[in-house]
Amino acid sequence: MTKALVRLFIRDADNTRDARVRERYGVLSGAVGIACNVFLFAVKLVIGLLTGAISIAADAFNNLSDGLSCLISIVGFKVAGKAPDAKHPFGYGRTEYIAGLIVAFIIVLVGFEFLKTSFDRIIHPEPVAFSVVLLVILAVSMLVKLWMGAFNSSIGRRIESPVLMAAGQDSRNDVITTSVVVIGMIAGRFTTLPVDGYVGVLVALFIIWAGVGIVRDTVAPLLGEAADPEVARSIEEIVRESDYIVGVHDLIVHNYGAGRSLASLHAEVPSDSDFVAVHEVIDEAEKRVWQRTGVYLVIHMDPIDVNNEHVAALREQVDNVLRSIDEALSMHDFRVVDGERQINLIFDVVVPFTYDEKGKRELMMQIYDRLKEIDVRYNPVVTLDHQM
Structure with a gap:
């Protein structure tokens, strides 16, 4: 199905570096998502209203928020596909991440709203109707979401889109939440406890958790990773x-x-x-x-200077000292300024981010002391930096 949709709607589908091709993939994914989620929303909302099941209604509005998320994703891909201009000479590609961030906030908001509603159902319980037909419909919903998850993940990997990968994971999360709803319906047949409300809380918490995860994934590239x-x-x-x-x-x-x-x-x-x-x-x-x-x-x-044996020998000494301190350390830009009483060894050391300011000061002292042990004339002039 995925391959058929790609062949039908996307020209030059293999040229995924082209911004226009990426845009077509994003629009296709969003359009398919809107169609599937609107269908699931309508079905689940009707079921929830007819049975009085708050957990099913919560799941329905989760699908609606997913549909809105798909619409925002389409807009994001459209803007991201714009050509560079004088204001943004590197293009609008980061709009895709901003769209993902908006989607994440919507998901979190929906989760909190239904968390509140589910707590109210626990305090004021109402009976939930049970039907085999309902279970069948929810099972169909899970199958649709499984396919959507595979569809978005496949396209996301193909164009290296973190937003579509997140959408794929969100669809798989929906399968889990719907499974919990089914368990709640079945359990409600055997107890007078407000199982529906408790299950609604679980669904709401899962929605919030999924939203927070997407926030993490989209904020990271915006901040710079x-x-x-x-x-x-x-x-x-x-x-x-x-x-x-x-x-x-x-x-x-x-x-x-x-x-x-x-x-x-x-x-x-x-x-x-x-x-x-x-x-x-x-x-x-x-x-x-x-x-x-x-x-x-x-x-x-x-x-x-790579052909000077004296400089090469000094470089090897410094490199051995660094590795004896920490195998993770590396060196570059090594230069030597020779003198009779002092030999300046000038170099940069790449240190892991695990070194805090105190650790860096201690490292500088260790380098200085160990090189002085080799030759008291050595004067290390060291610059510490990180691997980006």
Whole structure:
């Protein structure tokens, strides 16, 4: 079914880097979601009103909020697909995350409203009618939601959309909440306790939990998160394939929406190289990264002395000291300023984010002391930074 819908409604479906193709995927997902959720809302609301089951009514309005979420998702994809302009030279891709955040707030609001209603039902219980027909309809609802979950997740993975992945997870969450509703209906036949109200509370709490999860997923890229490890490793490996480049560091990736990333990186090259040739190699590396990963990369060239045996020996000493302190430490931009009474060892150390300010001060002291133990003339000039 998913493949048939993609073939029918999306031209050039395999070109998922194209903003227009991403927009078509988003609109298709939203339209299918609206159709399915409006149908489920109507069916469950009728059942809830006829039987007086507050948990089913809660589940119905959850479906309605899902339909509204799909509409917001469509608007988000439409805006995200706009071409860059003077005001937003990197495009509108992050609108997709903002749409997801709005959806999350709607879900949380609906959850709190039905939490209140369910508590009221516990305090003022009413009997819930039971029918095999109702169970069949709810079972159909679960099957529809399972398919929607698979549909959204499949498209989300295909275009690398966190919003659609969240929508897929939300559909699977709905299957769980509906299952709880069915359990509540069955239990209501064997007890006078307000099982329906208690089940409604569980459904409401699950809705809130799902909304909070989506908030986390959408706020993270808006605030700025670390580069995906696979993408970072791929970029570094592609750059290292180049002649002249002997090391890379300080990779920073900026996300301007799914499929729209800009990055910068420092590439170490021998200081005695032909820099015209090096410039050409760096241009080629930037192009290869774009072609293979879709990331627009800018490379800064760092000349280093790799053919000086004295400098190489000092670099190895410093590297051994760092690894003896913490295997997670790494070094770059190593330079030496020689003198008779003092040898300045100038370098940057990449430290994990687990180091707090106190830990950093202690680390600096350890580096200083251990290098002084090797040679009292060593004067470490160290800059600490983090892997982005």
